Structures are given as structure tokens and as C-alpha cells.
Amino acid sequence: MKKFRGVVLASSLLVLAAGCKKETAPAPEAPVASQPAAKPPVVPIPSNHIYDENADPKADIAAAQKKAKAEHKNVILDFGGDWCGDCQVLYYYLHKSPNAEVLKKNFVLVPVWIGRMDHNVDIAAKYGVPIKKGVPALAVLDGQSGNVIYSQAQGEFADMRHMDEKYATDFLDRWKP
Numbered sequence: 001m002k003k004f005r006g007v008v009l010a011s012s013l014l015v016l017a018a019g020c021k022k023e024t025a026p027a028p029e030a031p032v033a034s035q036p037a038a039k040p041p042v043v044p045i046p047s048n049h050i051y052d053e054n055a056d057p058k059a060d061i062a063a064a065q066k067k068a069k070a071e072h073k074n075v076i077l078d079f080g081g082d083w084c085g086d087c088q089v090l091y092y093y094l095h096k097s098p099n100a101e102v103l104k105k106n107f108v109l110v111p112v113w114i115g116r117m118d119h120n121v122d123i124a125a126k127y128g129v130p131i132k133k134g135v136p137a138l139a140v141l142d143g144q145s146g147n148v149i150y151s152q153a154q155g156e157f158a159d160m161r162h163m164d165e166k167y168a169t170d171f172l173d174r175w176k177p
Helices: 002-020 057-071 085-094 099-106 121-126 165-175
Strands: 074-080 107-113 137-141 148-151
Touching: 057 074, 057 107, 057 121, 057 137, 074 085, 074 121, 085 099, 085 165, 099 107, 099 165
Parallel strands: 074 107
Antiparallel strands: 074 137, 137 148
């Protein structure tokens, strides 16, 4: 009987041990993306020299206001950097027909270099442009008074590479004098 109890005990231990064995993990599934796949840029990102790091933006803005007043135009302040792909796309859209004609007829454009978001931030702040929300960042000044009539608040242009040129067209049409 002792032998039988020993066999039963050993068998029970084997069954328990088999039940405690780690199960083989199922084959890993393809990772689930937490965000939708990135959209490709609408246009290839050009590479232009737009923002002059040696410029004097305060003097450039004063000259632009004087010119805008004389020519009955508004002033667009464009805060960005040449490293910024979205700034490059905005520049491309603004200088492509029909926007180029609207820009030339109605605005004086002042590019303001912001370095890596660490230069001319005082100027951006003066015109109510929160560059930390993204660039390009724009403000529009009334050509006659010099008052800010538009200042982007939420990085509205910071994704230009995924927007079409109509966005720039609508902006120009809305803020022309």
C-alpha cells in the first residue's frame, strides 16, 4: 500500500508540475500603430534661403511698414528658419501663381529668422506670435496703422507640408487690404 501511495503521490506531482509549466507564448502579431500612418508631403520640400540670420528684423519691419503705408498694402511677418520644411513649403506656395501675384499686389513680406526657436523671440512675442507652437508662424500688420490684425495662435501653418496651396491662397485673400 505504501508503494501505491508513493506512485499516486509521484503521479500527482507530475500532473501538478505539468499544469504549472509556462505556456508557450503565441506568435507575436504585427505591432498595432497608435497613430495613423504619416501622410506624405503634398509637395516635395524645397530648399531656399529665406531667413537671413544677419538681418535686423526691427529695421526690416519698420521699412516694411513704411513701404506698406505708401503702397496701401499690409505687412506679413513670417517667423521661421531655413531648416524648417514647413517654412519652405509655405514660401513655395506664397511665391507660386496665383498667390505670387496676390502677395506682390497686397503685401510686404518680412521673413524673421528665429534660429532654433531661440532668436528674435522678443519680436515674435511683441506681435503675439507663439513660435513655440510651431513654425512657420505668421502675423499680419495693418499697413496704415501698423497694428496687428492677425496673429496665429495655435501653429496653424506648422504642418504646411501636408496642406495644399489653397490654404495659403485663402490666407492671402482673407488678409489683403
